[in-house]
Amino acid sequence: xxxxxxxxxxxxxxxxxxxxxxxxxxxxxxxxxxxxxxxxxxxxxxxxxxxxxxxxxxxxxxxxxxxxxxxxxxxxxxxxxxxxxxxxxxxxxxxxxxxxxxxxxxxxxxxxxxxxxxxxxxxxxxxxxxxxxxxxxxxxxxxxxxxxxxxxxxxxxxxxxxxxxxxxxxxxxxxxxxxxxxxxxxxxxxxxxxxxxxxxxxxxxxxxxxxxxxxxxxxxxxxxxxxxxxxxxxxxxxxxxxxxxxxxxxxxxxxxxxxxxxxxx
Amino acid sequence: xxxxxxxxxxxxxxxxxxxxxxxxxxxxxxxxxxxxxxxxxxxxxxxxxxxxxxxxxxxxxxxxxxxxxxxxxxxxxxxxxxxxxxxxxxxxxxxxxxxxxxxxxxxxxxxxxxxxxxxxxxxxxxxxxxxxxxxxxxxxxxxxxxxxxxxxxxxxxxxxxxxxxxxxxxxxxxxxxxxxxxxxxxxxxxxxxxxxxxxxxxxxxxxxxxxxxxxxxxxxxxxxxxxxxxxxxxxxxxxxxxxxxxxxxxxxxxxxxxxxxxxxxxxxxxxxxxxxxxxxx
Numbered sequence: 001x002x003x004x005x006x007x008x009x010x011x012x013x014x015x016x017x018x019x020x021x022x023x024x025x026x027x028x029x030x031x032x033x034x035x036x037x038x039x040x041x042x043x044x045x046x047x048x049x050x051x052x053x054x055x056x057x058x059x060x061x062x063x064x065x066x067x068x069x070x071x072x073x074x075x076x077x078x079x080x081x082x083x084x085x086x087x088x089x090x091x092x093x094x095x096x097x098x099x100x101x102x103x104x105x106x107x108x109x110x111x112x113x114x115x116x117x118x119x120x121x122x123x124x125x126x127x128x129x130x131x132x133x134x135x136x137x138x139x140x141x142x143x144x145x146x147x148x149x150x151x152x153x154x155x156x157x158x159x160x161x162x163x164x165x166x167x168x169x170x171x172x173x174x175x176x177x178x179x180x181x182x183x184x185x186x187x188x189x190x191x192x193x194x195x196x197x198x199x200x201x202x203x204x205x206x207x208x209x210x211x212x213x214x215x216x217x218x219x220x221x222x223x224x225x226x227x228x229x230x231x232x233x234x235x236x237x238x239x240x241x242x243x244x245x246x247x248x249x250x251x252x253x254x255x256x257x258x259x260x261x262x263x264x265x
Numbered sequence: 266x267x268x269x270x271x272x273x274x275x276x277x278x279x280x281x282x283x284x285x286x287x288x289x290x291x292x293x294x295x296x297x298x299x300x301x302x303x304x305x306x307x308x309x310x311x312x313x314x315x316x317x318x319x320x321x322x323x324x325x326x327x328x329x330x331x332x333x334x335x336x337x338x339x340x341x342x343x344x345x346x347x348x349x350x351x352x353x354x355x356x357x358x359x360x361x362x363x364x365x366x367x368x369x370x371x372x373x374x375x376x377x378x379x380x381x382x383x384x385x386x387x388x389x390x391x392x393x394x395x396x397x398x399x400x401x402x403x404x405x406x407x408x409x410x411x412x413x414x415x416x417x418x419x420x421x422x423x424x425x426x427x428x429x430x431x432x433x434x435x436x437x438x439x440x441x442x443x444x445x446x447x448x449x450x451x452x453x454x455x456x457x458x459x460x461x462x463x464x465x466x467x468x469x470x471x472x473x474x475x476x477x478x479x480x481x482x483x484x485x486x487x488x489x490x491x492x493x494x495x496x497x498x499x500x501x502x503x504x505x506x507x508x509x510x511x512x513x514x515x516x517x518x519x520x521x522x523x524x525x526x527x528x529x530x531x532x533x534x535x536x537x538x539x540x541x542x543x544x545x546x
Contacts, residue, residue, distance in 0.1 A: 050385045052545045076387040084378030090308045099307075102300035103386040105293055131311065147382075 001028045003155050003187040004049065008058035011044050018044040020211040021058065026204075028154075029185040031177070033192055033202035035237065041211040042191035043083065046159050049189070050080045063154045076104075079148030083159040084260055085140050089133035093124055093143050096132060097150060104151035118146035122176055138169025145176055149186070156180065158190040162197060164260045174200055195233035205233075207240050214240040297388040301396025305403045316407055322362065323412050326355045327419055330479070340480045345512055352416040352423075353505035353513065354478030356433075357440060357498060359412055360405045364441045365469050367401050368448030372458050375544045384545050391538035394446060398534060401445030402438040409437045413509075422511040432508040432519070439526040440501040444472075446533040453540035472498045477506075477516075500525040 004026035011019040019041040026032045034042045047053045049062055051071040060067045063077035087096045097115045106114055119125050122142035132140060141161065148156055161177065162170040178201065180186045192198055198205050199219055206216040215222055215236070223231045226239045309316070327348065334340060335347040342350040374380045383393050417423045424430075451464050475489055476482075476498040482490055493499050504522035507515035515522065 047381075047545070052381060052384055052542070072387050072389070075385050078385065080382065080385040082378035082381045084376070084381075086378035086382050088304070088308065088379070090311050091304070095304075095307050099300050099304045100382075100386070102303070103297050103383070103388050105297070105387065 002026065002061075003028045003030075004032075004060070004062055004189060006049075006058065006060040009045070009048060009055050009060050010057045011041075011048060011053065012056045017211050019048070019055075022213060024206055024213070024216060026155075026187060026189060028187055029181060030204065031181050031188040031190070031202050033190055033198040033205040034208055035192060035195070035198050035205045035233070036208035037193055040208040042193075042208055043159055044211075045208075046080075046157050046189070046191060050078055050157050051075055076151070077154045079151070079153035079156040081141075081144045081148050081156070081158040081161060083163060085137075085144070087132050087140055087143050087147065090131065092129050092131050093119065093135070093139075093146075094128040096143060097147055100147050101150050106151055114150055114152075118150055121149070121179075122146045123172075136169065137165050138172055141165060141169070141173050142176060145173070145180075149180065153186070155187045155189060158188065160192060161190055162192075162194070170197075177201060195237065199233055207237055209241040294389065294392045297386075297392050298396040298399055301383075301393070302399035302403050305400035309404060309407075315404075316411065319359065319363065319408055320411050320415070323355050323359050323415055326358065326479075327352060327412075327415060331355075331419070334479075341484065342481065345510070346421075348416075348419060349421050349510045349512065350481075350506070351479050352412070352421045353509045354476075354502050355416075356409055356412045356437075356505055356509065357476075357502045358473055358478055359408050360437055360440045360501075361444050361469055361472060361498060363404050363408055364401045364444035365448045365465050367397060367445035368450075368452035369458060369461050369465065371397070371449050371452045371544060372456065372461055375456070376458075380541075380544045384542060389538075390541050391534060394449065394534050394537045394541055395442075397449060398442035398446050398530070399438075401441040405437050405441035406434060409433065416509075424509060424511050429508045433505060436501060436504045436508065436522070436526065439523070439530055440498070443497055443501075443526055443530040443533060446530065446537045449537045450533060450540055453537065453543045456544065472496060476502060478502050482516075497525055497529045 002025045004024070006025075007023050009019060009022040010017065022045060034045060036042050044053070048055050049060055049067060051067050051074050054068055062074045065073040065077070067074050087093075091099075094115065097118060098111070101111050101115060116125070119128050122145055124139060124142055124146065127135065127139060132143065135143065158177070162173050165173065174197070177188055177190075181188050188201075190201070202219065204216065204218050205222070207214045207222070215225070217225070219233055219236075220229070222233070222236045223229050226236055228235070331348045331351050334351075338347070340347060340350070371380065374383075384390070388396075413423055448465070448468065451468065452461055455461050455464060475492045476496050477493060478498065482493045482499065485493060500517060500522040503515050503517050504519050504526075506513040507519055
């Protein structure tokens with residue numbers, strides 16, 4: 001069953017076409033990666049799929065519901081981890097989860113059990129009653145994941161889930177995402193500009209460049225498609241887009257990434 | 266279906282999302298709005314320093330401005346001592362200043378990504394805006410209490426009756442809701458902190474000086490009277506003057522004051538709920 005379906009999904013900002021006729025499907029339980037440099041339109045795709053911005057044209061369905069006409073249902077069925085670190089530093093980890101459990105309408109009888117389970121799942125049981133301001137970057141990210149799974153969504157959207165994390169913390173986040181997909185069959189849709197991340201997590205990837213899909217398929221197939229199965233994803237990327245994947249991007253994206261990195265310490 | 270799924274036992278939470286159905290309905294919406302207010306209360310309990318720093322302004326207005334103008338006797342307040350007259354105005358002003366801060370808080374939450382996370386919850390936009398309005402009330406109430414104590418220390422004949430206090434709480438909540446939502450609307454339009462800075466001032470100063478907070482509308486020039494009569498702060502102060510101080514009375518009637526504040530809050534909440542999603546774009 002397709003959990004995500006888009007057809008000719010397009011978003012323009014003035015003259016700029018941020019996402020240009022994106023058509024893709026993501027199967028239930030799949031870990032799907034949207035790969036591309038900053039400014040390729042990845043975040044815009046996620047914002048459309050999570051109902052934060054309406055498409056200019058084209059359609060998208062998430063969990064079987066149209067993102068524009070059934071936005072409330074789409075929101076109830078999805079979890080979202082934004083690129084920015086949005087947990088509140090003044091509150092404890094437990095309190096952050098409590099407020100969102102209430103916002104998502106988790107029934108009172110199940111609230112405490114689900115919060116405890118989510119904290120346990122991401123390994124924050126011990127730190128639950130400490131203020132998030134004192135958490136490490138990796139802990140904050142894990143808390144974000146716990147927060148996004150409280151209402152048992154069918155799809156989890158993550159925008160650059162490990163940007164600004166050190167390699168060890170990154171591994172831990174990957175580990176949790178893998179078990180979400182494997183143990184709970186949650187569909188995971190993530191954006192990344194780390195090739196390594198896509199390799200480590202994703203069953204299929206779409207390579208995005210300037211708003212368009214340059215290539216789509218399992219990493220191995222993409223490598224085979226350029227005639228060199230031993231190639232790295234970086235080389236695949238360069239092959240399809242004609243340029244290297246660098247950390248470019250406009251000043252807003254760079255300052256956002258820096259701000260995230262700064263908050264993660 | 267992928268083959269891998271077949272050998273995995275059905276997960277504990279694979280049942281249809283019960284959460285989706287538990288939300289909705291007036292009770293569900295109220296719980297969501299209250300959750301946001303609870304978040305604010307918990308933040309305030311963790312870090313109450315703001316309550317202390319925010320008392321400085323009322324101290325200056327009542328303790329310095331009020332004391333001086335009491336001696337000058339330049340402002341006609343009828344039978345009321347000037348300090349008694351202005352205490353409800355200063356209360357309304359501190360609530361206004363807290364409320365206007367909510368626009369910049371919304372921009373801060375946008376920069377953090379919290380706005381995005383609120384907007385992807387199933388809570389309707391209008392419920393999120395109401396929750397933010399209630400949050401402003403959560404900060405305004407302890408502030409109101411401190412202004413009460415301050416006024417009482419300075420010799421204002423404060424009414425301590427339960428009914429009057431409850432009335433003040435309602436008016437304070439409504440005032441906080443109206444002006445925080447106004448500020449939120451401004452924030453949704455300008456979106457950046459730099460641009461909002463000037464707007465905070467541009468909103469608070471005219472609202473404050475073109476109201477009956479520190480002098481009666483009757484001494485204003487005609488053009489200003491007109492503005493003061495459509496200024497919601499005037500009605501907030503009018504109600505507070507009757508409820509907070511012994512010997513104070515309402516010029517327009519507390520009923521009308523309430524209606525004006527409720528209608529203003531409702532209209533502003535509606536507009537803000539349309540604009541709030543802009544913060545995530």
